[in-house]
Amino acid sequence: MQNKLVLENVKGTRDTHPEEMLIKEEIINKINKIFKSYGFVPLATPALEKYELLASKSAGGSDIDKETYNFEISGRKLALKYDQTVPLSRYIGMNSHLTLPFKRYQYDRSWRYGDIGPGRYREFYQFDIDIVGSSSMIAEAEILSAIVDVMKELGIKGFKIRVSNRKLLDEIVLKTGIKKINNKDIFRAIDKLEKIGEECVINELEKIGLTKTISKEILKYINLRGKPEKVLVELEKNFKETKGYAELKELADYAEHFGIIKYLDYDISIARGLDYYTGPVFETNVEELNLGSICSGGRYDNMIGMFSGKAIPATGISLGIDRIIDTMKRLNLIKERKTATQIMVCTVKNELLKESIKISKELRENGFNVEVDLMNKSLKNQIKYADKQCIQKIIIIGEKELAENKITIRNLETSKEKTVLKQKLLEELRI
Amino acid sequence: MQNKLVLENVKGTRDTHPEEMLIKEEIINKINKIFKSYGFVPLATPALEKYELLASKSAGGSDIDKETYNFEISGRKLALKYDQTVPLSRYIGMNSHLTLPFKRYQYDRSWRYGDIGPGRYREFYQFDIDIVGSSSMIAEAEILSAIVDVMKELGIKGFKIRVSNRKLLDEIVLKTGIKKINNKDIFRAIDKLEKIGEECVINELEKIGLTKTISKEILKYINLRGKPEKVLVELEKNFKETKGYAELKELADYAEHFGIIKYLDYDISIARGLDYYTGPVFETNVEELNLGSICSGGRYDNMIGMFSGKAIPATGISLGIDRIIDTMKRLNLIKERKTATQIMVCTVKNELLKESIKISKELRENGFNVEVDLMNKSLKNQIKYADKQCIQKIIIIGEKELAENKITIRNLETSKEKTVLKQKLLEELRI
16 A cells, blocks of 8 residues: 655755746746847756766866766766756857857756755756857946846846956955965855954965965955945056956946946955856845845856867856845835736626626637636635635626626725626726 | 766757747747636746655556656655646645635646657656646636637647547447456557557557457547537437536537637547546647647546545646647748847947947837947958848947937848938837
8 A cells, every 4th residue: 555645845945836936927027028138048958967067177076966966867977957057058069150149048947955944945046147258348247237127127226236356356365475275265265254254254264374464465455345436446556457457447337338337336355156257256235135146147268168178258147036036025026916817707607607708708808817717606606716816806797787788897906896888898997 | 187078968858049949938928828818827846856756656656767867865766757747736735725726837847768759858848737626627618718829829720629538438448348458558559549540559459358349349439530519419329328428518518608619629539648537638739730739638637636635626738839839830930030139239440339338228228129249349240240140130330420420220131221310210220
């Protein structure tokens, strides 16, 4: 005999309920539209990739063994992708005929087999945008301009895109004369600044071999934050001849042209944990909320080349859709709905179902979302169902009214009711 | 040293290129809209499920071991879902508060570890619609009505929805007096009728223990096909008192009300391979093409109850999106595009980029999809790029024209060019 099956989600995964999906669909459509307006095209890559690709030195390295869902099947080791960037790099490598710049958007799942917690899942959705082929800072400016458009379209105010630069961070470390320490270890410590505070970062840096004096000198620059113009003036004093400074300067100029400079904060403390970044890096925060970044990314000029054998620059950003929805909820920008149905056509008795189907069809053809009873319910229970689903209006079809060519409309929100001639129905509903 | 990585997709999976994704996105949006107009709501369930759920007797049974991607991780056996129906049934079981009927649509991937071939992948996409909670044939009629709307919206003509009924098939077998043979084995043989022909089916039936005479008697009914009215007249002679006949009769009545009867063919040979069907089953074919069914499904009144311990009827259909796209291509209903970009703003020299960014911004605000050069290309190469991408119009910004507050528009399809005042630009583009 079969044991009773416990119905549950796999740990770290979840169902997205209709209420949330209705919102998500709307948001994704808006974001799609904006990226299309900049010439981005959609792409889909499979969930499964060869493990050796995801674990290659150019991608996640062998560290990913414990952090991915991976398994062997018929002698082949496969894994579920942990991001959209490595598959994109593979795609570019496999399709050398692509016209550059290749600008693509992709809304998809990723999987990471890591710790779970509030808002932290093992299966999660991201909306990724990347520009492949351009080394100019206009690519970054265009991506950030599109992000600003998305925020505006979604009604999110009070956000700042915080920009730093990996080259500049390298140059800051170089200036202190440190050698033999892997800059990436330093950046990983710096990346925690906001989370753990200055003192803890200095302790972490001490552990990897930096003296307090040097750490403090580094942190002097790291702590620079403010309007691009202001931060650039400070950086000019010591880094004028560096590539990192030049990129931040060029990006500010383009951002000015795109009309988005006021949404940018130059914040040198942004380092981003991932190893593969090579230039500007971004995080986006809504200032009044303490939610972490909702859009993050940066330039990665070396990764694609390591796969394809041909150096191809690239930059991109990832929108954390669940966090964006969370942000919008906290800012009261979302009205939750159980359904998109606007009208329920009810019948006084079941024999009138034919008539209700006919009317529902006509209403659909005129752009309304309409339901009819599918369960042979009494009128009372039909109305109860409509009420539970928060359907705003019902139409009641009664025998007597029908004989007079009439129909009743009731607004369940206001409880107002009106009986009108059938041919006036559409007109009435549009009021 | 790392070996050179071979860049390739996991066997049986593929990338969906932008050209195809642009089409897919458009189609999915249209289908979403139609199902919303009938009161369906979206749902998402994870890719991973507990293996014991997918392999439970109520779902796929232990046969699925070889047909799914499954693996153990930290002592738990997981699998990638092979359809959307089993996860839906789990969802219903876990959410007993749901208002019935629960009508949901879901566009998602599934994975089957089986044979691959042309158009046959191990990772594939389906658009599923189900109505949970109604045992009335109006549920079937509504689903088929929505399918008809989808076909109309996509411009697909000459399709027929072929309808049979599992109860009727049981009754046909019962009539022959056969016992001790699993009906499901018989149906699996019958399901191949179209593919392998009558003689081969009779051979297959002989193998499982049916005499030729009995097989031929079964096939007499199985071969009934035609307008619902005509087939019902034939069935009435021998099956008038059966549930299967009653359901087909009721469905035809509702289909009449929904105005979709002319799109239905009653075709008793449709058996559907899956074990879990209990009532009407459907397949949809475009008659002039020999492509197999593009929308298939049926009623499964027992499955959800086996999970949730509470009997809940359900019916649904699955749209094979890739086959639908294939159908539309063959019917010349699709114009492939490389991009959704309508206009490229080009500059005679790089110093004018500021101006081109400004104009592109204005055009975007007015609803156009616009690109600017991101790669510091010469005008010639900018035009070459636009041409390669099949962008219809370009705008050329030159120093001389700009000084006169003018701008040049060129149609790359017709090669016609026009220089207009900047303030006339929008007006000109809208022509």
